[in-house]
Amino acid sequence: MGVNASVLAIDAGNSKTDVALIGADGTVLSKARGGGFQPPAVGIGAAVDVLGAAVDRALELSGDPAGPVAHVSACLANADLPVEEEQLAAALRARGWGATVEVRNDTFAILRAGVDEPRGVAVVCGAGINCVGMVPDGRTARFPAIGRISGDWGGGAGLAEEAMWFAARAEDGRGEPTELVRTLPEHFGLGSMYALIEALHLGRVEFERRHELAPVLFATAAAGDAVAGALVHRLAEEVVTMASVALGRLDLLGEEAPVVLGGGVLAARHPQLDAKIGELLAVRAPKAEIRVVTRPPVLGAALLGLDRTGADAAVHERLRAQYG
Numbered sequence: 001m002g003v004n005a006s007v008l009a010i011d012a013g014n015s016k017t018d019v020a021l022i023g024a025d026g027t028v029l030s031k032a033r034g035g036g037f038q039p040p041a042v043g044i045g046a047a048v049d050v051l052g053a054a055v056d057r058a059l060e061l062s063g064d065p066a067g068p069v070a071h072v073s074a075c076l077a078n079a080d081l082p083v084e085e086e087q088l089a090a091a092l093r094a095r096g097w098g099a100t101v102e103v104r105n106d107t108f109a110i111l112r113a114g115v116d117e118p119r120g121v122a123v124v125c126g127a128g129i130n131c132v133g134m135v136p137d138g139r140t141a142r143f144p145a146i147g148r149i150s151g152d153w154g155g156g157a158g159l160a161e162e163a164m165w166f167a168a169r170a171e172d173g174r175g176e177p178t179e180l181v182r183t184l185p186e187h188f189g190l191g192s193m194y195a196l197i198e199a200l201h202l203g204r205v206e207f208e209r210r211h212e213l214a215p216v217l218f219a220t221a222a223a224g225d226a227v228a229g230a231l232v233h234r235l236a237e238e239v240v241t242m243a244s245v246a247l248g249r250l251d252l253l254g255e256e257a258p259v260v261l262g263g264g265v266l267a268a269r270h271p272q273l274d275a276k277i278g279e280l281l282a283v284r285a286p287k288a289e290i291r292v293v294t295r296p297p298v299l300g301a302a303l304l305g306l307d308r309t310g311a312d313a314a315v316h317e318r319l320r321a322q323y324g
Contacts, residue, residue, distance in 0.1 A: 005029060005062070007305030008097055010074040011109045011298035012037035012051060014127070018298040019054040021062050021069070022305065026318035031298075032057035039078050039088070047078075048091045055097060072098035073305030075109035075297065080130075080145050102308060105142065106297060107132045107262075113300030114260035114293035118307055121246045122293070123239045126263035127211060128155035131242035133250050141249040143242065154238045156265050159231060160213035163220075166227050167193050178227035183220045184213055218270045229272065236276035239266070244284040253285055262293045299323045 006024040010017065017034040034054030039047035051074075074092055079085045089103040107130045111122030121133035121141070129152055133141035144150035152158075167184050169175030171193040185196040188205050199205040221228035239261070247253045259281065261267070269292065281288050299320070306316055 005069045006071070006309055006311070007302055008055065008058075008069045008072045009298050009302035009305055010051060010055070010072070010076070011106060011296070011301045012074070013077045013106060013297075014038055017051055017054045018296060019051075019058045020298050020302055021058045022302050022319060024070075024311075024315075026306070026311065026315035026322075028319070028322050030058045030061035032061060037077055044087060044091050048088075048095065051092075052095060055095075068096055069098045070100070071305050071309050072101040073301045073308065074101065074103045075106040075301040075304070076103055077106045079103055079105045100308070102304070104304065105130070105132065105145075107142075107145075108134065108140075108304065109297035109300035110262040110293055111260050111300065112303045112307075113295045113297055114262065114291050115258050118304070119252075120258035120260060121243050121250070121252070121288075122260040122262060123243050123266065124263040125154055125156070125235070125239065125261075125265040127157050128152065129158070129238065129242070129263075131246050133246035133252070135250050135252070139250060141246040154235050154265075156211040156214040159217055159235065159265070160210040162231055163213055163217040163228065164193070164196070164210070166231075168197060170227070176227060179220050179223065179225040180217070180228055183216050187213060187216050214265060215268070218268075218273070221272055222270070232270070232272050233276050235265075236273055236280055239277050240280040240284055243281065243288070247285050247288065254287065256287045256289060257285075258291050259285070259288045260291050260293050262297075267292060267294075295320075295323050 005021055007022040009020045015036045017037055019032045021029040023029050032054045035050045037047050072092055079088055085103045089101050093101045107122055107124045110124050111132055118134050118136055123131045130145035131143055145152055163180050166175055166178055167180035170178045171181045181193055185193055190196050200207055217228050221232045243259045
């Protein structure tokens with residue numbers, strides 16, 4: 001990587017990796033996309049190999065592969081705990097891509113992509129749910145976000161399982177009536193919850209496809225179903241609870257501060273969910289400003305890298321302009 005390359009930005013999720021090579025003046029020198037980053041499934045070495053393929057492609061496209069960049073800014077899925085960030089940073093340093101390396105959880109990339117300076121809170125709801133916050137003096141707020149064992153509730157997969165729980169009990173008489181009994185199995189062309197349960201259990205419907213039921217839940221709630229609506233409201237409460245706790249940890253509750261919403265579930269802009277989040281946040285953090293991030297997270301990784309290298313505001317703005 002040549003002398004004009006300042007930051008190697010990496011945003012790696014479970015399903016894909018985006019890489020951008022950023023010049024010292026904020027120019028995007030090249031971009032590349034690779035496969036998903038899943039160290040729990042394949043091990044750290046094999047997972048970093050996936051990143052390496054995307055990095056190599058970015059270097060090839062830049063046409064200037066000599067020498068390391070000043071800084072590698074990597075925002076990675078499955079880097080949920082500081083100890084995991086440290087392990088992954090060591091693995092990236094061993095590749096020699098940059099003079100310095102910083103690894104963060106990928107939620108930080110979404111936050112930084114949605115704010116004008118490293119200040120605010122982000123809540124991300126995709127397959128799972130997570131929340132992070134940061135302020136310019138370097139303090140951060142975060143949660144383990146490992147699942148139910150770390151107190152989490154929500155995310156597309158979790159919502160689907162909750163919806164199925166209520167629908168199964170409604171069908172067999174253990175629970176209250178809900179239209180989810182009909183709408184969930186209909187999504188897969190099936191006539192009953194029993195048929196859906198059997199299909200998932202026996203593998204006729206891949207278990208990973210259960211996340212497809214989250215939009216069905218929101219549509220059922222929008223049609224007036226009380227059970228589905230209660231689940232949507234509970235998700236709003238979780239989002240606001242995480243955001244307000246993070247704001248409090250960073251002493252931002254009494255100040256105007258952005259709360260960035262991201263991930264497939266929140267970016268879909270479900271009206272009931274949006275309205276409830278706004279209503280609850282107005283009580284818990286009345287000065288908070290809700291933003292829905294639309295720019296790609298790799299921009300956030302790049303901005304975090306520029307923050308680290310001390311780039312000025314003009315460089316930041318030049319980079320932002322290239323991402324719309």
